[in-house]
Amino acid sequence: MFKARLWKKVDENRVQCQLCNHFCILKEGETGRCGVRVNQNNELYTLVYDKVAAINIDPIEKKPLYHFLPGTKTFSSGTVGCNFSCIFCQNHSLSQYPKKHKEIVGERVTPEIIVEACIKYNCESISYTYSEPTIFFELMQDTARIAVKKNLKNVIVSNGFMSSKCLDELEGLIHAANIDLKSFSDEFYKKMCDGKLKPVLNNLISLKKMGIWLEITTLLIPGKNDQEKELRDIARFIKNELGEDVPWHISRFHPDYQLLDSTVTPLSSLEMAYEIGVSEGLKYVYIGNVPGTTRENTYCPVCGSILIKRTGFHAEILNLKNGQCKKCKTSIPGYWENK
Numbered sequence: 585m586f587k588a589r590l591w592k593k594v595d596e597n598r599v600q601c602q603l604c605n606h607f608c609i610l611k612e613g614e615t616g617r618c619g620v621r622v623n624q625n626n627e628l629y630t631l632v633y634d635k636v637a638a639i640n641i642d643p644i645e646k647k648p649l650y651h652f653l654p655g656t657k658t659f660s661s662g663t664v665g666c667n668f669s670c671i672f673c674q675n676h677s678l679s680q681y682p683k684k685h686k687e688i689v690g691e692r693v694t695p696e697i698i699v700e701a702c703i704k705y706n707c708e709s710i711s712y713t714y715s716e717p718t719i720f721f722e723l724m725q726d727t728a729r730i731a732v733k734k735n736l737k738n739v740i741v742s743n744g745f746m747s748s749k750c751l752d753e754l755e756g757l758i759h760a761a762n763i764d765l766k767s768f769s770d771e772f773y774k775k776m777c778d779g780k781l782k783p784v785l786n787n788l789i790s791l792k793k794m795g796i797w798l799e800i801t802t803l804l805i806p807g808k809n810d811q812e813k814e815l816r817d818i819a820r821f822i823k824n825e826l827g828e829d830v831p832w833h834i835s836r837f838h839p840d841y842q843l844l845d846s847t848v849t850p851l852s853s854l855e856m857a858y859e860i861g862v863s864e865g866l867k868y869v870y871i872g873n874v875p876g877t878t879r880e881n882t883y884c885p886v887c888g889s890i891l892i893k894r895t896g897f898h899a900e901i902l903n904l905k906n907g908q909c910k911k912c913k914t915s916i917p918g919y920w921e922n923k
């Protein structure tokens with residue numbers, strides 16, 4: 585066990601975790617909603633600091649990040665646990681493991697080992713991913729600090745439910761984020777995820793202000809979050825609050841976990857969401873999880889040239905040079921070189 589950061593004593597018997605917007609208050613021996621932070625002797629400990637449950641070398645496109653060091657490899661790791669309980673989770677065997685099995689699993693890996701492995705395997709970034717990185721904050725923060733000194737970049741793939749204190753602590757350490765905007769309905773967040781919408785929206789605005797390269801993903805679930813009005817609300821929020829240059833990934837759902845009676849997202853719904861994004865003025869809208877689609881390519885919003893051609897997770901840079909369209913010289917927002 586490792587002493588946790590971001591918590592306070594409430595009284596002689598209780599502590600409050602301040603890492604995410606649940607702000608769990610825990611009595612002696614109790615574990616938070618994420619299943620990985622525990623009150624012991626009225627102090628808060630993390631159970632996952634040295635328990636990494638998944639490690640892989642991934643293409644950065646898999647996060648998905650399409651405007652951040654395209655074509656590079658990212659050293660990806662995550663622990664078990666999550667502060668959400670999405671009934672459609674596509675990674676539930678990791679994220680929900682502590683709640684289901686009442687135990688923590690993983691290999692002993694230190695921040696130094698993660699950074700060394702990242703360099704050894706020629707990855708340009710480290711991604712904190714697979715489950716929810718907020719809940720393994722201490723491991724992420726220590727790893728990111730070392731990585732920055734080695735000129736490596738740090739990426740989070742997150743549900744965006746961290747506390748503002750947690751975000752403050754990540755200032756200067758994180759270079760890119762893909763954040764889920766799962767719905768524009770608080771009811772959806774409550775019923776389907778055990779979360780809340782508003783903190784996620786606030787954090788998206790904060791991440792943008794912090795200068796972190798931001799991309800957004802919405803998993804489109806038939807009958808749950810695929811109505812035209814809701815999709816238009818999401819697109820308008822991105823355009824008005826974050827900017828027209830923020831990429832929006834609309835991802836196809838496959839039945840999983842507790843939502844096995846649903847269907848795969850029809851292509852027509854994904855296309856409708858795409859058209860809504862474009863009609864609301866977003867310049868970079870992408871469809872994901874659909875093999876063979878041309879909607880995962882990046883096109884110049886001015887002359888229409890194909891800048892980056894993607895096939896699955898493979899990216900081929902065509903008409904993009906120094907962050908500009910080769911044909912019409914339009915600047916394309918993104919993080920194109922590791923400076």
Ligand code: SF4
Pocket residue numbers: 601602603604605606607608615616617618619620621667718719
């Ligand atoms: S990280 Fe969130 S869910 Fe976990 S104990 Fe802290 S406040 Fe609760």
